[in-house]
Amino acid sequence: MKIRLLLLLVWPLSLNAQILFPGDANNDGRADHLDVLATGLSFGQEGPFREPPFLGVDWSPKLFEPWLGALPATGINFGFSDADGNGMVNEKDMAAIKMNYDSTQTGAQPPPKPYAPPDTFLTTALPRLVFRFEQDTATVRDTLRLHIFYEHPPGLPPHLSPLGVAFTLQFDEMLVKDSLTQIIFEPGANDLLFAAGATGFADARVVPPGRVEFGAAGKAMPGLAFSRPLGVVQFIVEDVIVRADTFWTKFKIEIAKPLMINMQEEVMTFGIAVDDVVLFQELSNTAAPDPPFSVRMYPSPVGDVLHVEFPDAVPGQIRIFNSASKMVLQREISDEKLLHLPANYWLPGWYWVCISARNGQTVSRAVLKL
Ligand SMILES: [Ca+2]
Ligand SMILES: [Ca+2]
Structure with a gap:
């Protein structure tokens, strides 16, 4: 009822106004991975920003003045990609897709319909x-x-x-x-x-x-x-x-x-x-065998420090290799249950963390550094 009242108040000023739901850039009724395509096509476009109270990226109908341009084949107005309503389409509009992911709507204007661009591009060079x-x-x-x-x-x-x-x-x-x-x-x-x-x-x-x-x-x-x-x-x-x-x-x-x-x-x-x-899976009457010892690594992806946690101390050695198999860190472990390993000098990519206990048991994990 509140929404309808607001529309009545604003409608006379905006006869051509359309209604979007933030994140549903292709107006197919759902905020999802497909909306990245419409946002990509609309990227860098500018148009009228939304007036209060239709700012914000919450999943509710947002009245907006149509922009001058539209997606080249489906004709969906560029304004649908301006999720945050600031009058331009840029990276910040992606936040609404994340936030409203999997939300659905039937209240847009024009009404949502399945995203179906034409099947017209023919090439023999197949990606x-x-x-x-x-x-x-x-x-x-x-x-x-x-x-x-x-x-x-x-x-x-x-x-x-x-x-x-x-x-x-x-x-x-x-x-x-x-x-x-x-x-x-x-x-x-x-x-x-x-x-x-x-x-x-x-x-x-x-x-x-x-x-x-x-x-x-x-x-x-x-x-x-x-x-x-x-x-x-x-x-x-x-x-x-x-x-x-x-x-x-x-x-x-x-x-x-x-x-x-x-x-x-x-x-x-x-x-x-x-x-x-x-x-x-090994055949056994019992559940799968436990790894030789338990270890937890975080955060993932790794930031400036990799934390390695052992519920039970594992005296031994820890070694870390980059994806070119070059060792980037080696140190002995005694009775520590929590290691803070510097990772600020790591280049982005995958790293293998190998922990060998003195009794010969080993556990290896891969971690990603961004
Ligand atoms: Ca969509
Ligand atoms: Ca925007």
Whole structure:
């Protein structure tokens, strides 16, 4: 009732006004990974800022004056991408996608409709998305990392290259601790906008389990004009992954609803290559064996200091290697239960932390430095 009253008050002044929900940049009724594409196309555009009381990025109808421009094929007004209402489309508008992720609406004006850019761009030079696990096999409680790469085809000139891409990964949520699934956008890819959702991922609210949604787009320029990594999805393997009569299973990733568009907002065809990974579990009457000792590392990704915590002291040695296998740190551990290791001099990338106890037991973990 309050909203209707406000509309009545303002409507006579803005006969052409439209209504948006912050974060639903493509006005398809949901704030999600797809909205990164509309925001990418609208990036840098300017128009009338929203008047009070329609400022802010909370998920409520926001009356706005239509901007002069619109997305080239679907005609969605650029103003829909100005989530925060300050009269320009920039990185700050991405915060509303994060905050309102998975929220839905039917109250926009014009009314929301499914995002369906035309399927008109034909090329024989097919781009490809490649999904590759770091390892071929894994066992219970391991961390699995799925790298997402964009492969640029020869013969596709930069100006005809994709603006961006969005897709959904589907997998058997029984095989992973899905509330711990993490999405790491490619560090240093500052020319791209990213949005993602997963069931326990901080950016999302209630995305169903067994699903990761991911979108990346250039800022008013083709974001995929050369081969490049786009990010990593990190899964933690469940404690129990197989039936009693077997000891391995495959963790398969299906790619659903892939959408790649160019600067004209035309759909581009592209290839997809996906790895799967074999999960092993030792046959035993009891639960899976515990690792030799327990260790916790945080934060993730690593900041200036890596904290390594042992519930029980593990006299031994800790060594840390970078992705080129060069040792960046080595020190002895005595009775400490908490180590604070300097990481401010680490370059961005993956590091392997190897802890060897004096009795010969070892635990290795990978950590990411941004
Ligand atoms: Ca949307
Ligand atoms: Ca804005």
